[in-house]
Amino acid sequence: MMELLHRFYFLALILFFCVAGCLNDKALSLHPDEKYTEQNAHGMIRASRKTLAPVYAPLAEQIVSDFDLSEKDGIGIDLGSGPGTLIVELCKRTRMHWINVDINPNFFPNFYRQAEENGFGHRVSAIFADAHSLPFRDNYADIIVSRGSYHFWEDKVRAFSEIYRVLKPGAVAYIGRGFSRNLPVKAAKKIRAKQGKKMQYDVNNKANELYNIMNELGIKDYRIDRSKPPGSENVNYGIWVEFRKTEENVHIKGGG
Numbered sequence: 001m002m003e004l005l006h007r008f009y010f011l012a013l014i015l016f017f018c019v020a021g022c023l024n025d026k027a028l029s030l031h032p033d034e035k036y037t038e039q040n041a042h043g044m045i046r047a048s049r050k051t052l053a054p055v056y057a058p059l060a061e062q063i064v065s066d067f068d069l070s071e072k073d074g075i076g077i078d079l080g081s082g083p084g085t086l087i088v089e090l091c092k093r094t095r096m097h098w099i100n101v102d103i104n105p106n107f108f109p110n111f112y113r114q115a116e117e118n119g120f121g122h123r124v125s126a127i128f129a130d131a132h133s134l135p136f137r138d139n140y141a142d143i144i145v146s147r148g149s150y151h152f153w154e155d156k157v158r159a160f161s162e163i164y165r166v167l168k169p170g171a172v173a174y175i176g177r178g179f180s181r182n183l184p185v186k187a188a189k190k191i192r193a194k195q196g197k198k199m200q201y202d203v204n205n206k207a208n209e210l211y212n213i214m215n216e217l218g219i220k221d222y223r224i225d226r227s228k229p230p231g232s233e234n235v236n237y238g239i240w241v242e243f244r245k246t247e248e249n250v251h252i253k254g255g256g
């Protein structure tokens, strides 16, 4: 009898540590660390209104045209949307509901205000979450986009596997940094000049990193997008990856 009781306590103890471990893991990933402050959010909001202001409308236009979104209903997620300017531009061009998912909730009051002012308050949501652990069920989103955020994700393979998991079968993700190919060269040059050395990175290395992530996860249907307009040879337009959750490849390595 005593031995049975000991075994019971031992099992209960193991169960307790497992549950505590899971909760702790979740809690950790949901608490913004010191980088994600109000000051940080305000800095990015300022940049989105000044230096980066010309970026969002062309990017939204390209996304809507490439993925045929103008008549589509459903849910779009902008992961690491921050100020949410891209979402407002996407709302102007689609009928979809857009969710700003960001690890820094200090962006949200400004985001909601901006959406309200543009008449889209009823078509947006904001969720405080970490790209590594998305609080959505499998096969939830009709599209996931992200600009200028993925290079902050510590475990990119895990975050991309989360994106894949949350996409509906057949749905697409467009994740990257920099500009869309329809941004006029003059505007792109002006932005890069203002950003100075901060945004100098080797695009070939970044492309390799994205290839490796796709390969590691076993994602077959993807395209690295480095397209840019004529005359932009010396201008860094950034790098993007477009990938689709195929009906026959719903489960991938490491998640999904």
Ligand SMILES: C[S@@+](CC[C@H](N)C(=O)[O-])C[C@H]1O[C@@H](n2cnc3c(N)ncnc32)[C@H](O)[C@@H]1O
Pocket (backbone or CB within 6 Å): 036, 044, 048, 079, 080, 081, 082, 083, 084, 085, 086, 101, 102, 103, 104, 107, 129, 130, 131, 132, 146, 147, 148, 149, 152, 153, 154
């Ligand atoms: C440079 S800002 C870009 C904001 C916005 N996408 C834009 O283009 O204006 C990077 C954003 O990614 C968010 N971010 C960084 N790490 C994240 C993570 N692990 N999960 C979710 N969001 C994250 C930051 O809080 C910030 O809003």
